[in-house]
Amino acid sequence: MLANVVLGFLWGGITAYVLLAGADFGAGFWDLLAGSATGGVDKRRRIAESIGPVWEANHVWLIFALVVTWTGFPSVFAAIASTLYIPLTAVAIGIILRGSAFAFRGAVTGLSLQRPFGAAFAASSVVTPFFLGTVAGAIASGRVPLGIAQGNVISSWLNPTSILGGALAVEVSAYLAAVYLTRDCQRDNERGLALYFRRRALVMGVITGLTALLGIVVLHSDASRLFTGLTHRGLPLVLASVVFGSLSLVLLVLQRFVAIRITAALAVIAVLWAWGLAQYPDVLAGEVTVSSAAAPDQTLLFLVVSLSIGSAILIPSLVLLYSLFQSAPAKPSQLSSR
Amino acid sequence: MSVVGDAASNLGAARAQMGLSLGWHIVFACLGVGFPALILIAEWRGIHGDADAMRLARTWAKVAGVLFAVGAVSGTILSFEMGILWPRLMGEFGAVFGLPFALEGFAFFIEAIFLGIYLHAWDRLSPMRHLASGIPVAIAGVASAFFVVTANSWMNDPQGFTMVNGRVTDPQPLVAMFNKATPVETIHMILAAFMVTGFLVASVYAAGRLRGRSDRYHRVGLILPLIVATVITPAQIVVGDIAAREVADNQPIKLAAMEGIGATEAGAGEHIGGIFINGQLQFAIVLPHMLAFLAKGDPNATVVGLDSVPAADRPQAVTLIHLSFDTMVGIGFLLLGLGIWMLVRWIRRRGPPTSRWFLRAALVAGPGAVVAMECGWITTEVGRQPWIVYNVMRTSDAVNPAPGLYWGLVVLVIVYTGLTAVTLFVLRRIKKANVNADVNANANVSV
Ligand code: HDD
Ligand code: HEM
Ligand code: HEM
Numbered sequence: 038m039l040a041n042v043v044l045g046f047l048w049g050g051i052t053a054y055v056l057l058a059g060a061d062f063g064a065g066f067w068d069l070l071a072g073s074a075t076g077g078v079d080k081r082r083r084i085a086e087s088i089g090p091v092w093e094a095n096h097v098w099l100i101f102a103l104v105v106t107w108t109g110f111p112s113v114f115a116a117i118a119s120t121l122y123i124p125l126t127a128v129a130i131g132i133i134l135r136g137s138a139f140a141f142r143g144a145v146t147g148l149s150l151q152r153p154f155g156a157a158f159a160a161s162s163v164v165t166p167f168f169l170g171t172v173a174g175a176i177a178s179g180r181v182p183l184g185i186a187q188g189n190v191i192s193s194w195l196n197p198t199s200i201l202g203g204a205l206a207v208e209v210s211a212y213l214a215a216v217y218l219t220r221d222c223q224r225d226n227e228r229g230l231a232l233y234f235r236r237r238a239l240v241m242g243v244i245t246g247l248t249a250l251l252g253i254v255v256l257h258s259d260a261s262r263l264f265t266g267l268t269h270r271g272l273p274l275v276l277a278s279v280v281f282g283s284l285s286l287v288l289l290v291l292q293r294f295v296a297i298r299i300t301a302a303l304a305v306i307a308v309l310w311a312w313g314l315a316q317y318p319d320v321l322a323g324e325v326t327v328s329s330a331a332a333p334d335q336t337l338l339f340l341v342v343s344l345s346i347g348s349a350i351l352i353p354s355l356v357l358l359y360s361l362f363q364s365a366p367a368k369p370s371q372l373s374s375r
Numbered sequence: 376m377s378v379v380g381d382a383a384s385n386l387g388a389a390r391a392q393m394g395l396s397l398g399w400h401i402v403f404a405c406l407g408v409g410f411p412a413l414i415l416i417a418e419w420r421g422i423h424g425d426a427d428a429m430r431l432a433r434t435w436a437k438v439a440g441v442l443f444a445v446g447a448v449s450g451t452i453l454s455f456e457m458g459i460l461w462p463r464l465m466g467e468f469g470a471v472f473g474l475p476f477a478l479e480g481f482a483f484f485i486e487a488i489f490l491g492i493y494l495h496a497w498d499r500l501s502p503m504r505h506l507a508s509g510i511p512v513a514i515a516g517v518a519s520a521f522f523v524v525t526a527n528s529w530m531n532d533p534q535g536f537t538m539v540n541g542r543v544t545d546p547q548p549l550v551a552m553f554n555k556a557t558p559v560e561t562i563h564m565i566l567a568a569f570m571v572t573g574f575l576v577a578s579v580y581a582a583g584r585l586r587g588r589s590d591r592y593h594r595v596g597l598i599l600p601l602i603v604a605t606v607i608t609p610a611q612i613v614v615g616d617i618a619a620r621e622v623a624d625n626q627p628i629k630l631a632a633m634e635g636i637g638a639t640e641a642g643a644g645e646h647i648g649g650i651f652i653n654g655q656l657q658f659a660i661v662l663p664h665m666l667a668f669l670a671k672g673d674p675n676a677t678v679v680g681l682d683s684v685p686a687a688d689r690p691q692a693v694t695l696i697h698l699s700f701d702t703m704v705g706i707g708f709l710l711l712g713l714g715i716w717m718l719v720r721w722i723r724r725r726g727p728p729t730s731r732w733f734l735r736a737a738l739v740a741g742p743g744a745v746v747a748m749e750c751g752w753i754t755t756e757v758g759r760q761p762w763i764v765y766n767v768m769r770t771s772d773a774v775n776p777a778p779g780l781y782w783g784l785v786v787l788v789i790v791y792t793g794l795t796a797v798t799l800f801v802l803r804r805i806k807k808a809n810v811n812a813d814v815n816a817n818a819n820v821s822v
Contacts, residue, residue: 090495093447093487101480103454107465108473115466118458119775126783129455130790133448137794140444141801144437146808185462186777332470332546339474339548347481354488354511361496 039341040331043109044320046344047102048313054098055309056213056302059206061092063214065135065162066207067237074152081155083230085143087221090362092139094355096132108340110330112183113320117172120181120188124168131165134158166210167203171195174202177312178260179323183330197259201252208248209305212241216285216301220294224363235289242286242301249308262323266315274314278307388781389460389774394756395784396453398749399791403446405748407486408520408565409572410439411513413600415506422502427592431599433497435576438805440494445798447487452787459783464763464773467543471536472529474548479522486515517565524564528556531755532625533764555625559618560755566611567751571744573604574710578741579806581734589729598727601737604744605714612707616669623670626765627679629758632690633700634666635659636680643667643678647701651693654682690760699750699757706747713740 064084071077071084107114118125134157142154171194175181178198181188193199215238222231256264267275281304288297318326331337414435421429454476458465465473489511497505529535535551536543580596623630630636635646635656645666649659664674671678681689690696713736720728763770 090491093444094484094491096447096451097480097483097487100451100454100483103458104473104476104480107458107469108477111469111473112466114458114469115462118455118465119462119777122459122775122777122780122783125455125459126786129452130786132451133445133790133794136448137445137798140441141797144441144801145804150804185466186775190777190779332473333544336470336474336546336548340477343474343478343481347478347484351481351484354485358488358491361492361499 039334039337040109040327042341043105043331043337043344044327046341047105047109048310050098050101050105052306052309054095054102055209055305057095058092058098059166059210059305060213060217061088061095062135062162062166062207063210063212064088064218065139065159066211067214067218067234068155069159069163074148079227079230080233083218083222083227085139087218088139089143091358092136094358096136099132105340105344109332109337110320111332113325113330115185116181116183116187116321116324117176119186120190120193121172121175123190124171124175124194127168128165128172131161131168135161135165162210163207166206168194170201170203170206171199172202173206173312174199177202177263177316177322179262179321181321181324183321183324197255198263201248201255204248205245205252208241208245209308212238212245213301213305215241216289216294216297219289220298223294231294235292235294238297239286239289242282242289246282260322263312263315267311269315270317271311271315274307274311278304278311281307383771385776385780386771386774388784390770392784392787393456393460394753395787395791396449396456397756398752399795400446400449400453401748401752402571402745403442403449404520405568405571405745406439406442406575407446408516408568409570410435410442410576411509411516412569413572413576413603414439415509415513416603417595417599418506418509422506425595427595428599430592431596434805436494438802440490441798441801441805443486443490445794447483450483460775460780461763461773462775464768467768468536468764471533471543471546471548471551472526475522475525475529475552479519482515482519482522485511486519489515516568520565520568521561524561525552525554525557527755528560529554530764531560531629531759532556533767538767556621559614559621563611563614563618563751566607566614567744567748569607570604570611570710571741571748573600573602573607574737574744575741576600577604578738581737585731585734585738594727597734597737601717604740605710605717608707608710608714612711615704615707620670623678626759628681628684628689629696629755630670631679631681631683632693632696632758633754634678635693635697636666636678638682639677639680641667641677642675645669646697649694649697651697656697688761690758692757692760696754696758699753703747703750703754706743706750710740710744710747713737 064087068077068081068084071080103114106117138154138157138161142151142158145151145154174196175188175194175198178196180193180196180199215234219231219234219238222228222234253264256267281300285297285300285304288300316322318328320327320330332340414432417428417435418432421432489508492500493505493509493512496508500508529551532554533551534554535547535549537545577597577600580593580600583593584597619630619633622633634643635649635651636643637651637654637656642664643666644661644663646656646659646661649656651657667676667678668674670676681693716733716736717728720733759765761769761771763773
């Protein structure tokens, strides 16, 4: 019971990470494609302004997921980290390059300096979600055995399901980012930019959908357990995702930019929880279940109590952060745009 | 494929990688703990009419934005490394000492959230509200230092679990968190963070003044952080003394390594400097009976030597541990001297000292505090070897045996070298831009 509560917190944290930090990565993706240094200036400024105040807080969801895993499901954390050390090291380096390059770019003036930092920021924004996706694919396809370094250090994450996971992670991030940015532009009366990001949201939405369709084929041959789970227990959520995904595209065409934030997020949530449901009660697919992987009850109890108290402080703080930057500033913001 | 034979060759690389990452992170972490308070003091003065202090607060906030980002991402790497490098530590003991990390996670949330607000909402909040938005940042920084160091103190003084047939049972996270090493280690670390921040920031302005910038902005920028740091220094020495006695009681072999005591000795002397060769400390200055007195409160007490445990249970790098400890203590007293110098001059001349020699001393105090802090960690971590969890789990049993692990070290050395260079470069640019703004605009602050 307690184990399931902790798992719920964990999966909730991962969901928040995908929806929030994912979009920050996606913003980096669009930064990469924003065009020449001079032509892309307004897009890059928009991106920097939108993610500047929030990316560090969004990033903490990852730490949250790590520490809850290693406290609540220590053996699972050990198995994942020891077998998948290569993609995880790539993620870690991607994170350090992205975060510092973004901060550096904001702190220097002059295009000649901003450009290399911008490039590092943008490139690592694509690499990082890709490798995180391969990690998800490795776990979902049952390639991480319980135990220390028991899996193959290469093929565990270099396989069809992992590649699919990586591609989907990059695409979903980019899609969410475009959707969120569209609304930010609309709010700040940047009509041209809003249309620019809307077009990209549409294209990326379609690409993501097509990848997901292709994914069905991949999973069928490469991860049959997951495939069975998704087509049986997870099916309602899979269908929900299709519905919300299609609805989002319609809303994009209709330019309902607030509503689409919600439907786009719901589509992504549905996919994530479909995976979770398909795999449940296994935490490592085919290897170990929630109840047998969980830490003893005393630890779980302390963890649940801490997580509950922590959430009570966290949620109002997060609301404050997001609402503060959702309204236009009193004066045009100068600080974050540098 | 399961390769288990690589543990031995991975160990050295993994330790080097962990040490490098931690040694790097801790500098930024110290600033994450100490800087918010310093900035808030300056902003407080600024709101009450001190334009120079307000300008300092604005500049420091901008610098902090960069430093915090680098601190946050380098800390994230550490979280990965706990599992990538030491999966058996986490797998066996995660249930015991994971809780403080989870609590730390919330502290990070609060820190990051309010930092986002503080850095980006100067023009969205009233001055007092803006100041208030920085307070959670300062508190959360101290809290996260507390939590993570309780995890480390547990590694030094493990408790809150029972071993049955080599398996951990009955984990008690709160008992683990509040072990005997916790109070002194956490306090010592938090004070160190404020010292590092204060002395480092002061260094920057001491450099400016040595180059002839003696306007009020530079004077306040020097003296404000310097006061904070020098006031803390004596307290830090007292806490360090308590820490040494705690180590003497609970980790006697570490104390023997810190002091270079090869053979158990009654009325042991305090050893300063020297090299540990063939089980003996040579070329050291010895203050007779001092160690026995300092560590045990009795000049004739017996101090346990390294030879009291089998060779396999002793730390190898005794010279490094001993000299690191000496360096930390030495720098601690030098910094105390700096504080006394300032105090005496202040009383005599009714104002802060301005001589070039004092400025030079203040200039090196910042890097000195960093060195002391790093030496303290080397003492603690290398002195605990060969144990990752003292007397319970060996570092060699904790390491990830996966093939090819050492490549991580190679990559990380390259990344950290580059990042250090670029961080320093960017900070210099901020400073330069600030000096130019100083020359061009007069008092009107737009930074
Ligand atoms: C500005 C930094 C600084 C200064 C001036 C000092 N220390 Fe320190 N010391 C640290 C920064 C530090 C540290 C890096 O923060 C450590 C590492 C672990 C810890 O808790 O604090 C540490 C560890 C540490 C330990 C090991 C604790 C353990 O392994 O559990 C001892 C015995 C001392 N210190 C003692 C002293 C003494 C007697 C000092 C007198 C001058 C002193 N320290 C000054
Ligand atoms: C931030 C300040 C710290 C520094 C500079 C530091 C330094 C080091 C160094 C140099 C090593 C390598 C020791 C050796 O190989 O002989 C090490 C190892 C290690 N440290 Fe620390 N440490 C710090 C804090 C911490 C904290 C707070 C934790 C845990 C909560 C921690 C956990 C570890 C672990 C797991 C290892 C690897 C195993 C070992 O060598 O014992 N360290 N650290
Ligand atoms: C004595 C050692 C340590 C101290 C005092 C310390 C303190 C801090 C502080 C104050 C921050 C916030 C940094 C900032 O915003 O600038 C931070 C960041 C971080 N630290 Fe450390 N830390 C230590 C060691 C460690 C260790 C051993 C780990 C992991 C095992 C770790 C994990 C992290 C993580 C994940 C972050 C980023 C959090 C974020 O996203 O804001 N730290 N640390």
